[in-house]
Amino acid sequence: MTLPRRVKATGTKRIAVFRDGRFQRVAGTVLLWNDSDTIEEFDTKFERHSFRLTSLYINGVELDLTVNLTCAFDPSATLSRDPKKMADVFEQRRQPVHDQLEAEVRRVFERQLQHMVSQLDLSGNATIGQRVLPILEGSPTRSLLLKSLEIALDRSLPDLGYKLNRDFPITFTNLDLSPVMMDPGNPTRTVELIRRHLPGLNMAMLEDLIASLQAGDPIDWQDLLREGDAAIGWHSDADPSQPKKAEPTPAPSNPPTDHRLSKEDLSVLKQVPEVG
Amino acid sequence: MPTTRYLPTYRQKEARLITQLAQRGQSLGFVGLAGTGKSNLVSFLRDGTYLAQYLGEETARVHFAPVDATTWQQTPDHLWQLMLNSLNKPQSLAKLIEEAASTSADQEDTLNVLKERIKFICQERGYQLTFILDDFDDVLRTGPLPMLEQLNELRSDGNRERLSYLVFTKKLPHVLGRTHQLENNSKFYDLFRHHVFALDPYCDEDARHMLDHLNKESGKPISRRYYGEVLTLAGGHARLLSVIVGIWAQSGDPSGDRVAYFGAQPEVQQECRRLWQGLHQHEQKVSMLVAKGQPTDHHKDVMDHLLRRGILKNIDPIEWFSPLLPWVLKGE
Numbered sequence: 001m002t003l004p005r006r007v008k009a010t011g012t013k014r015i016a017v018f019r020d021g022r023f024q025r026v027a028g029t030v031l032l033w034n035d036s037d038t039i040e041e042f043d044t045k046f047e048r049h050s051f052r053l054t055s056l057y058i059n060g061v062e063l064d065l066t067v068n069l070t071c072a073f074d075p076s077a078t079l080s081r082d083p084k085k086m087a088d089v090f091e092q093r094r095q096p097v098h099d100q101l102e103a104e105v106r107r108v109f110e111r112q113l114q115h116m117v118s119q120l121d122l123s124g125n126a127t128i129g130q131r132v133l134p135i136l137e138g139s140p141t142r143s144l145l146l147k148s149l150e151i152a153l154d155r156s157l158p159d160l161g162y163k164l165n166r167d168f169p170i171t172f173t174n175l176d177l178s179p180v181m182m183d184p185g186n187p188t189r190t191v192e193l194i195r196r197h198l199p200g201l202n203m204a205m206l207e208d209l210i211a212s213l214q215a216g217d218p219i220d221w222q223d224l225l226r227e228g229d230a231a232i233g234w235h236s237d238a239d240p241s242q243p244k245k246a247e248p249t250p251a252p253s254n255p256p257t258d259h260r261l262s263k264e265d266l267s268v269l270k271q272v273p274e275v276g
Numbered sequence: 277m278p279t280t281r282y283l284p285t286y287r288q289k290e291a292r293l294i295t296q297l298a299q300r301g302q303s304l305g306f307v308g309l310a311g312t313g314k315s316n317l318v319s320f321l322r323d324g325t326y327l328a329q330y331l332g333e334e335t336a337r338v339h340f341a342p343v344d345a346t347t348w349q350q351t352p353d354h355l356w357q358l359m360l361n362s363l364n365k366p367q368s369l370a371k372l373i374e375e376a377a378s379t380s381a382d383q384e385d386t387l388n389v390l391k392e393r394i395k396f397i398c399q400e401r402g403y404q405l406t407f408i409l410d411d412f413d414d415v416l417r418t419g420p421l422p423m424l425e426q427l428n429e430l431r432s433d434g435n436r437e438r439l440s441y442l443v444f445t446k447k448l449p450h451v452l453g454r455t456h457q458l459e460n461n462s463k464f465y466d467l468f469r470h471h472v473f474a475l476d477p478y479c480d481e482d483a484r485h486m487l488d489h490l491n492k493e494s495g496k497p498i499s500r501r502y503y504g505e506v507l508t509l510a511g512g513h514a515r516l517l518s519v520i521v522g523i524w525a526q527s528g529d530p531s532g533d534r535v536a537y538f539g540a541q542p543e544v545q546q547e548c549r550r551l552w553q554g555l556h557q558h559e560q561k562v563s564m565l566v567a568k569g570q571p572t573d574h575h576k577d578v579m580d581h582l583l584r585r586g587i588l589k590n591i592d593p594i595e596w597f598s599p600l601l602p603w604v605l606k607g608e
Contacts, residue, residue, distance in 0.1 A: 012349075046350050048418065070350060070418075167420050168350065171455055211570060261451065261558045266581040268448055269307055272289045272473045 004031040012045040014076070016090050023087040026076050040090070044074040046165045051102045052174075053109060059122055059131035064176040067105055069153070070168035075161030089161040104160060108152045116145055128180065128198070135172055146170055177221045182213050283485045284326045287317055290475065294321065295330035298338050298406040298440055303468040305443040308475030309586065310554035311515030311547060314444045317475070318342050318410050321442075322365060334404075339369050339397070340442070342408040345415050352423040355415065356386040359407060363393055387426070394430060398438035405435075409443045416445065416452040421461060424453070428463040443468060444475075446554040476586035477512030477597050490518055496525040509538055511589075511598030513551070519543045539603035548604035555587075563587060566594060567605035 008029045009015045017024040018038045030039060049071065054064040079085040116134050120141070134141040146169070154164045181198075183189035187210070194209060290306070297304050308314045321327070321340045328335045341362040348354055364370045397403050409415070416424070431439045441464075443449060449472060450459040458465045478486060487506060491497045498506060498521065506524070510517035523541055524530075530537040538544050552560055562578040565571045566588070571579060582588045589595040596602050 048350060165350075167352075168418055169420075169455065208572070208574075211565070261448075261556055261578065261581070263577060265448060265451055266577050268450060268469075268472050269474050269581065269584050270472065271584055272293055272476070275289050275292055 004033045006031055007039060009041060013041055013043050014074075016040045016042065018090070021091075023090040026081075026086065042073055044072050044077075046070050046072045046163075046168075048168070049101060050173075051105050053106050055179075056110070056113070058113060058134060059117055059120075059126070061128055061131045061177070062179045063132060064174075064179070065135065065172050066174040067109060067149075067170065067172060069105070069170045070165040071101070071157060071162045072165065073161055074163050078158035078161055078163050085159075086161075089159075100160060101157075101162065104156060105153065108156055109149060112145060112148045112152055116141060116148070128177070132175075132177070135175065142172070146172070175221045178213060181209075281486075281489055282316075282320050282323075282326065283482060284329065286320055286326065286482055286485075287313075287478075290317060290473075291320070291327070292330055293473070294406075294442060295327060295338065297471065298340070298404055298442070299331065299334055301404060301435075301437040301440050302471065303441040303443070304471035304473065305445065305449055305468045306473050306475040307445055307448055307585070309477070309513070310446055310551045311513060312475055312477055312586070313514035314410065314475060316514060318408050318444070321408060337402070338404045338406070340406050340408055341365060341369065342410055344410050345413075346411045348415055350414075350418060352420075352426070353386050355423060356390045360386060360390045360393065362407065363397070369397065391430065391433060394435055394439060395433070398435040402438070404438055404440070406440045406442050409441055411445075412443050412449075413445045413447055413452055416449050416458065417455070419453065419456045421456040421458075424456075424458070424462060424464045428467060431467070441467060447556055448472070451556060474584050474586055478514065478517075479512065480507065483507050483510065483512040483517065486514065486517060487521065490521040494521055494525040496528075498524050499529075502529065505534060509534065509598060509600060511596070511600075513598060516544070516547055516598060516600065519547050535599045535603055539600050539607075544600055545604050545607075548601050549608075551601065552605065559585070559587075563601075564605055564608070567602040 006029065007015060009027075014026050014028060015030050016026050016039065017030050017032075018040065020036045021038075024037075032039065047070065048068060050066050050068045052064065052066050056063055056065065075086050075089045079089065113134065120134070122131065129136075133139050134145055136142060150164070150166060150170050153170070154166065157164050181190065181193050183193060190210065190213065191206070194206060198209075294304065306314065306317075322342050324335075324340070327338075331338050341359070342365055343355075343358045343362045345355075345358070348358060394405065397405050427441065445452060450465060450469070453459070453462065453465065456462075459469070477483075484503065484507060487498075487503060487510075502524075506517070506520055510520050519541075520538060523538065523543065552563065555563065558578060559582060562571065562575045563582060565575060566579065566582075579588065579591055583591055586597055587601070589597055
């Protein structure tokens with residue numbers, strides 16, 4: 001008689017058991033009696049994930065951005081050990097985990113964004129800054145969007161076996177508007193596009209931006225949009241997120257990014273005093 | 277005769293400052309380039325062999341507990357666990373902790389156990405305790421804020437003059453914590469906001485000693501007549517120094533343009549990229565422009581900051597800590 005093989009998961013890891021490819025159960029320690037039993041180990045600890053969402057459209061403007069969130073794969077907890085739902089999750093979990101999550105984040109994000117944009121009253125001659133305002137730092141619509149994204153993902157991820165950790169806020173980073181601003185191989189057209197979209201930029205910033213676009217350097221679009229819209233007023237009446245008679249919300253002096261360090265940021269670091 | 281890893285005067289400026297503040301229960305932060313020897317400084321403090329020259333009679337009363345935040349699992353409870361584990365790392369504290377554990381009731385809550393241990397060390401024994409929060413970038417970036425604020429509360433819990441933090445990061449702490457407005461909302465950040473220092477590359481004496489140590493361990497030592505060149509190439513950067521010694525030991529003396537030779541080595545390129553990627557995006561951008569000879573007047577503030585950071589040694593004319601970094605950046 002063959003003795004069973006004992007497999008034990010350690011720490012936050014768990015083992016899913018399959019017989020002839022069909023999901024059986026999840027356990028910390030399993031005994032495998034025959035060759036038709038296979039196992040898959042997975043970790044239930046919370047991890048921070050970043051998903052780069054490309055070719056998003058906001059009010060007709062194409063952009064890329066990264067959504068960051070913290071979640072854990074723990075179907076036993078999210079599906080209350082329901083055997084049928086657990087089987088669905090494990091048997092369909094053949095594509096890479098990251099792809100599956102990314103598809104869900106993109107689906108939910110696009111739906112929430114569409115809903116938000118449909119409620120904004122955008123004028124026909126709105127600037128690019130006003131068009132992408134729903135996702136810019138300091139904009140009240142961004143906070144709403146993050147909140148609605150969090151609520152929607154908190155509802156939808158458990159069906160995929162994921163638990164969202166709401167103690168760690170969802171964030172958007174690395175906004176990229178290069179597709180709108182750049183015409184590769186045509187520098188004159190690129191300058192034209194930038195001038196049209198960011199009329200408030202001074203010459204030094206314009207040169208800086210063009211050099212960065214050409215070098216493929218990271219660009220602080222958030223700051224540039226603010227500067228670029230300065231000539232026509234960042235919080236003008238055309239601003240779709242602001243009620244017309246509301247007090248203007250001041251743009252934050254320090255956008256929460258490290259794209260552009262302010263003078264105050266740069267003054268923090270000191271040199272260690274010399275000995276003696 | 278084997279060379280010891282550290283000179284008694286290793287990181288003298290930094291060690292003096294750290295021990296002075298630890299004695300007063302004051303916190304501080306160091307911002308250092310990736311690979312610049314932060315972990316070596318942590319080992320030096322944990323080892324404690326040479327701290328008596330700074331602490332004198334206080335040596336036995338001042339304790340450093342190193343927390344390696346690269347292993348943090350992104351939950352408050354795990355941070356308390358790491359801090360709790362760190363109290364077992366210095367031998368002097370480990371014995372004390374054993375004693376504390378045997379006299380205290382069983383506690384299931386990690387934070388409460390940690391509070392009790394700190395109280396035992398700081399209040400009952402009257403020791404100075406400094407948690408070294410090494411590689412703390414992700415913790416500051418991720419938060420959440422109430423977890424970070426708990427670090428201040430641990431201190432307010434009767435340990436004000438005794439408990440302090442030494443925070444090591446690659447980026448500016450308040451920028452890392454901007455999502456939760458660390459600079460406006462955090463009493464934990466207030467503990468060290470006026471004591472955030474740049475961790476420079478090694479001074480010449482430390483770099484030379486480190487080279488001696490690496491050289492003796494490499495099996496194929498570099499002739500001393502090349503020491504000057506190796507030190508210039510590495511610019512006091514701990515990991516670059518180790519990489520260059522490794523390549524030299526493997527391939528022998530490279531003839532011709534040594535900057536081009538080493539700059540073309542994949543390990544050197546990888547190290548330079550790692551260093552550059554550890555910078556803030558604004559620092560990355562300006563350092564790239566400087567490497568390509570394209571900085572303008574409105575980059576001056578950031579260049580001054582890069583000077584304090586230790587990336588540049590001089591601004592007019594431009595001089596980098598190591599000629600290898602601009603060489604690699606130019607090729608990017």
